[in-house]
Amino acid sequence: EDQVTQSPEALRLQEGESSSLNCSYTVSGLRGLFWYRQDPGKGPEFLFTLYSAGEEKEKERLKATLTKKESFLHITAPKPEDSATYLCAVQAWGQFYFGTGTSLTVIP
């Protein structure tokens, strides 16, 4: 059964305290893995696309990596404005599977 699991469910960090979010997946025929950021009351905002194992993408304090079974979203020296829910989604043969998300709170 195709499945996407994110951990942890919630994460509280002090400003400047780096950490990583995990997205594990079991799908047949991976056609892309995507990271999104979602603020309360807003739609998911696209961050990164990953496709090949070993691939890495960076944007400001965020870096996404991909292996054959999981992806990590590394947050370096986070700021309070990085507080949001981070969603991972996997595309497999036309279907899009979302993980349950990680709620990140960065405390000043």
Next chain:
Amino acid sequence: DTEVTQTPKHLVMGMTNKKSLKCEQHMGHRAMYWYKQKAKKPPELMFVYSYEKLSINESVPSRFSPECPNSSLLNLHLHALQPEDSALYLCASSHGPGQKNQPQHFGDGTRLSIL
């Protein structure tokens, strides 16, 4: 600002009302999607349109009726909704549901409340 525009942003309706949600994209995408999202949950897929034809209907009750008038527009017609239908309704678009490595781009949603 998102490139997928949804109207209205908020909608309050009674269980006997008929209303429509609207979505527009100008990115040249040929696939459009409706999702329902409850608080603290991920988006749940409702419908997929590919080249203006309905390709996926995730067993959604008939009180939700999608329509795709052209490649840029997507509507969701609502009738006789139940209180449990209160949620954030998200529209998304992408180059095509079968094309690999193509993310979906989301609007900011319509917050729907059923009285």
